[in-house]
Amino acid sequence: EDEEEERKKVEKVERVEREKKIVNLYHELCPSLPTIRKLTDQRRKALRARAKDGVSLQELFSKAEASDFLTGRTGDFKAELSWLLNPDNCNKTLEGKYDNRTKATKADRDYARAFE
DSSP: OHHHHHHHHHHHHHHHHHHHHHHHHHHHHOTTSOOOOOOOHHHHHHHHHHHHTTOOHHHHHHHHHHOTTTTTTTSSOOOOHHHHHSHHHHHHHHHTTTSOOOTTOOOOOOGGGGGO
């Protein structure tokens, strides 16, 4: 029983350290987005789900910060962590829906990746 309790403590410490790294990555890559004040159970669940989906949080956060729309540079809307972790919003962000557009720039059309 003591071994089981010790294992659970170690797992919790490891989980908390992973979560701290994710929050730090978000703050480092998304300085224009709202600061994370609390990692709620809902956010933890969404993080686990996106990790299970194989989402690169570094890519997600980088694309979000590069987007004038998601950072509020073009209006009142500003994405935040929970919004980015929503499965539909996450996919749209990674697929380039919120990338900055110019007449000379087209969205990346890597259709083959859609079937991976």
